[in-house]
Amino acid sequence: MAQAxxxxxxxxxxxxxxxxxxxxxxxxxALRTGRMHHAYLLVGPRGTGKTTTARLIAKAIxxxxxxxxxxxxxxxxxxxxxxxxxxxxxxxxxxSHTGVDNIRDLLEKVxxxxxxAQFKVYVIDEVHMLSTSAFNALLKxxxxxxxxxxxxxxxxxxxxxxxxxxxxxxxxEYRRIxxxxxxEQMQKITTTEGIPTEPAALDLIARAxxxxxxxxxxxxxxxxxxxxxxxADYVRLMLGAERREVxxxxxxxxxxxxxxxxxxxxxxxxxxxxxPRQLARQTANFMxxxxxxxxxxxxxxxxxTDAERPFFIELAKKTQPHRLVEAVRLFSAVAADNRRAGxxxxxxxxxxxxxxxxxxxPPPQPVMAAPAPVPAPTAKAVPTATATTPARPVRSVKxxxxxxxxxxxxxxxxxxxxxxxxxxxxxxxxxxxxALVQRIQxxxxxxxxxxxxxSLGALLRDAExxxxxxxxxxxxxxxxxxxxxxxxxxxxxxxxxxxxSRLFKQPLTVRCMLAKDWKALAAPTPAPAASPTSTTxxxxxxPPDEEDELIQRxxxxxxxVPRTG
Amino acid sequence: xxxxxxxxxxxxxxxxxxxxQLQQAVTRDELSHALLITGPDxxxxxxxxxxxxxxLxxxxxxxxxxxxxxxxxxxxxxxxxxxxxxxxxxxxxxxxxxxxxxxxERFLKLTPIESVCKxxxxxxxxxANESAANALLKxxxxxxxxxxxxLLALDADLVLPTIVSRSxxxxxxxxxxxxxAEALVARWDVEPETAQRLARLSGxxxxxxxxxxxxxxxxxxxTSALQLLFDLIRQDLPTRFEAAETLAKDSAQFAETLEYWxxxxxxxxxxxxxxxxxxxxxxxxxxxxxxxxxxPLPATLALLKxxxxxxxxxxxxxxxxxxxxxxxxxxxxxxxx
Numbered sequence: 035m036a037q038a039x040x041x042x043x044x045x046x047x048x049x050x051x052x053x054x055x056x057x058x059x060x061x062x063x064a065l066r067t068g069r070m071h072h073a074y075l076l077v078g079p080r081g082t083g084k085t086t087t088a089r090l091i092a093k094a095i096x097x098x099x100x101x102x103x104x105x106x107x108x109x110x111x112x113x114x115x116x117x118x119x120x121x122x123x124x125x126x127x128x129x130s131h132t133g134v135d136n137i138r139d140l141l142e143k144v145x146x147x148x149x150x151a152q153f154k155v156y157v158i159d160e161v162h163m164l165s166t167s168a169f170n171a172l173l174k175x176x177x178x179x180x181x182x183x184x185x186x187x188x189x190x191x192x193x194x195x196x197x198x199x200x201x202x203x204x205x206x207e208y209r210r211i212x213x214x215x216x217x218e219q220m221q222k223i224t225t226t227e228g229i230p231t232e233p234a235a236l237d238l239i240a241r242a243x244x245x246x247x248x249x250x251x252x253x254x255x256x257x258x259x260x261x262x263x264x265x266a267d268y269v270r271l272m273l274g275a276e277r278r279e280v281x282x283x284x285x286x287x288x289x290x291x292x293x294x295x296x297x298x299x300x301x302x303x304x305x306x307x308x309x310p311r312q313l314a315r316q317t318a319n320f321m322x323x324x325x326x327x328x329x330x331x332x333x334x335x336x337x338x339t340d341a342e343r344p345f346f347i348e349l350a351k352k353t354q355p356h357r358l359v360e361a362v363r364l365f366s367a368v369a370a371d372n373r374r375a376g377x378x379x380x381x382x383x384x385x386x387x388x389x390x391x392x393x394x395x396p397p398p399q400p401v402m403a404a405p406a407p408v409p410a411p412t413a414k415a416v417p418t419a420t421a422t423t424p425a426r427p428v429r430s431v432k433x434x435x436x437x438x439x440x441x442x443x444x445x446x447x448x449x450x451x452x453x454x455x456x457x458x459x460x461x462x463x464x465x466x467x468x469a470l471v472q473r474i475q476x477x478x479x480x481x482x483x484x485x486x487x488x489s490l491g492a493l494l495r496d497a498e499x500x501x502x503x504x505x506x507x508x509x510x511x512x513x514x515x516x517x518x519x520x521x522x523x524x525x526x527x528x529x530x531x532x533x534x535s536r537l538f539k540q541p542l543t544v545r546c547m548l549a550k551d552w553k554a555l556a557a558p559t560p561a562p563a564a565s566p567t568s569t570t571x572x573x574x575x576x577p578p579d580e581e582d583e584l585i586q587r588x589x590x591x592x593x594x595v596p597r598t599g
Numbered sequence: 600x601x602x603x604x605x606x607x608x609x610x611x612x613x614x615x616x617x618x619x620q621l622q623q624a625v626t627r628d629e630l631s632h633a634l635l636i637t638g639p640d641x642x643x644x645x646x647x648x649x650x651x652x653x654x655l656x657x658x659x660x661x662x663x664x665x666x667x668x669x670x671x672x673x674x675x676x677x678x679x680x681x682x683x684x685x686x687x688x689x690x691x692x693x694x695x696x697x698x699x700x701x702x703x704e705r706f707l708k709l710t711p712i713e714s715v716c717k718x719x720x721x722x723x724x725x726x727a728n729e730s731a732a733n734a735l736l737k738x739x740x741x742x743x744x745x746x747x748x749x750l751l752a753l754d755a756d757l758v759l760p761t762i763v764s765r766s767x768x769x770x771x772x773x774x775x776x777x778x779x780a781e782a783l784v785a786r787w788d789v790e791p792e793t794a795q796r797l798a799r800l801s802g803x804x805x806x807x808x809x810x811x812x813x814x815x816x817x818x819x820x821x822t823s824a825l826q827l828l829f830d831l832i833r834q835d836l837p838t839r840f841e842a843a844e845t846l847a848k849d850s851a852q853f854a855e856t857l858e859y860w861x862x863x864x865x866x867x868x869x870x871x872x873x874x875x876x877x878x879x880x881x882x883x884x885x886x887x888x889x890x891x892x893x894x895p896l897p898a899t900l901a902l903l904k905x906x907x908x909x910x911x912x913x914x915x916x917x918x919x920x921x922x923x924x925x926x927x928x929x930x931x932x933x934x935x936x
């Protein structure tokens with residue numbers, strides 16, 4: 035039974051370790067000068083050489099050859115490690131031995147001297163899976179182990195390793211292996227193993243491997259196992275990648291606004307066995323190239339061949355950077371989306387294509403005219419239910435002029451809100467218009483549900499959005515002093531302001547006061563335009579206003595009867 | 600490119616490249632020690648894994664495997680083959696836990712009893728919880744030489760990258776309707792016309808097509824889901840809400856209904872972009888076309904997204920009733936706004 039290529043080709047000397055020169059150099063220097071550390075932590079993405087290095091260290095420190103040549107690969111110790119029979123090399127799979135008992139076992143034996151070699155080497159692979167107590171049990175020994183012991187830990191997820199462990203180890207960071215090095219190594223393997231390959235095929239495999247040598251060799255192994263020559267066509271078939279012409283066609287259809295053409299390209303490709311997400315990734319990649327060309331940095335995009343470049347330059351002339359950005363975003367989202375694709379895996383790609391191709395909506399309407407942004411009762415259940423405001427919501431969200439205008443009242447820091455000057459609300463209060471206050475009132479109950487933490491929301495239930503004061507601040511009128519004071523606390527007030535501003539798409543500052551104070555304040559001079567509602571005591575139930583579409587719809591379509599009184 | 604091996608030696612429809620590759624690997628005894636078969640629901644992952652297992656354990660001469668008649672093949676068929684182990688979540692929708700992986704490792708450590716190798720098939724591997732997946736890492740990297748591990752998952756991205764990188768991935772994709780129709784006629788004795796229709800409805804998933812061909816109730820769900828959709832479009836909100844209540848009662852069926860609705864609205868999208876050939880529900884073409892005319896393209900787009908996120912929400916166990924009702928508000932109407 036054949037051994038997997040990636041195991042067969044596991045580097046046996048430091049020279050063979052690829053793309054990690056910074057680590058190899060440090061280690062060799064340490065070996066030469068005899069300054070090996072007693073604990074190493076090897077960190078990096080999959081397939082970059084962590085386990086390999088761990089074994090190489092085990093070899094090198096026990097090697098019987100001269101310091102310069104370690105590991106020699108020929109002496110008794112080196113061969114014992116290569117063949118997996120050195121008793122003093124203990125390799126532990128931390129992912130299946132996560133518990134503290136496993137570590138205690140290990141620690142009991144640490145004190146015994148090595149049987150054959152000079153050093154006992156403990157390799158703890160996937161160390162991030164150890165439990166907290168297992169990590170802690172390790173701490174003392176890791177700090178000051180017996181002098182015949184070396185610990186080497188390897189992990190892909192260093193953020194799960196406690197700081198106390200990190201600070202006791204010498205840490206090596208592994209990098210993804212560059213494309214060219216992956217290709218070079220695969221060439222070496224194919225020549226030695228006698229696997230006929232097309233150079234283009236190796237390039238495709240290396241791209242798919244995203245910097246992991248094991249992925250690359252494993253893919254190569256898989257392609258070779260079918261027998262015969264490894265051709266680029268075959269690799270594409272296996273990976274579900276599409277030929278570049280097809281991707282170019284899709285790009286062209288997008289630029290020309292040819293919906294029908296694009297949809298047909300997608301469906302033909304998928305019927306032909308292309309993987310929709312791969313296709314999306316390839317398309318996004320090309321679009322990124324167009325964007326670079328469009329922004330005058332075309333030469334940094336090295337992907338296209340010389341023959342293709344004029345085509346892309348022509349195409350780039352016909353696009354707009356903002357549409358490119360949007361399209362790249364849409365297609366990358368499809369490529370990155372790993373939710374279950376459903377029964378028709380091409381659907382997300384089709385949606386992205388149509389959405390990217392559709393002409394941008396007419397200039398965004400001002401936000402205030404749009405239907406209430408406040409969550410309708412349904413919005414909680416379906417986060418994206420608001421998607422009925424179709425097409426490109428992203429674009430219409432940013433009403434710059436509006437923001438500039440209404441940002442004016444914001445800057446002043448809220449002084450002690452309750453003892454603020456008791457002047458009557460003057461006509462100046464117009465920055466927050468009456469309609470908005472009305473809307474806030476109508477949707478108050480729903481709005482406070484969105485306030486986190488929930489306890490703050492509960493405090494707000496005691497309040498009403500009563501009106502606007504002369505500083506243009508939204509007045510929250512409370513029934514009880516306790517609630518009022520709590521909400522008026524700096525941090526809480528900021529949270530409330532943030533949340534309200536977000537919900538009503540307008541920067542808002544609030545002022546907390548007691549309802550009776552506000553009534554007293556508002557009564558003498560009812561500001562006519564500013565806050566019509568401020569004259570009446572805080573209405574317990576806002577009247578079913580014609581603005582409130584939700585209520586209106588409920589009445590018309592469901593025959594709901596508004597409760598009055 | 601590759602020496603001719605007749606595909607079809609293995610009773611598997613579509614994804615010829617994958618079948619050929621595995622066949623070659625088995626014949627030349629070069630199969631990787633760890634295989635990750637991915638692909639959408641009902642596309643044939645399990646079927647392929649079973650054939651592969653049988654071929655690996657079969658006692659017949661290499662080129663006749665799997666023979667289906669030798670002792671090993673028969674034992675496998677009846678679930679008694681001692682060198683084969685199936686691991687899957689104990690309940691549908693539950694996680695694969697670390698204890699199951701440990702049992703698996705214990706099984707793999709022992710030498711084969713009757714065959715040349717031991718095979719473990721792990722179903723629904725995307726359901727493995729974190730420690731279970733991690734526990735498999737070392738075994739997956741360097742298992743005993745007699746071990747072959749076959750993992751099945753919906754998508755490689757739902758599996759730990761360290762797992763993917765240690766295995767050879769075979770990503771099955773939907774098959775062309777034509778191949779499915781041919782296979783249905785040839786192997787399951789389906790009338791050519793029905794076969795054509797089922798093949799189109801299957802969305803390229805052989806498993807679904809076979810189930811629909813052998814079990815009429817399976818098709819029933821689809822028919823009623825579509826009927827419901829077309830009815831709802833003509834109805835007012837109160838009626839819709841009643842329907843929502845019924846829908847929400849069985850969330851598995853609700854999820855399936857949503858899938859059919861999504862296919863229907865995709866058809867609307869296809870009609871609107873004049874890509875008519877790809878339309879799945881040809882028999883409802885008229886209704887779909889009238890929808891396509893009445894509704895602007897962006898609205899279709901938005902609705903498809905809403906349906907997708909509703910499905911996602913359902914998988915996260917939101918209140919199904921609320922979800923159904925909110926969906927009812929989103930559905931367009933013919934004489935209703």
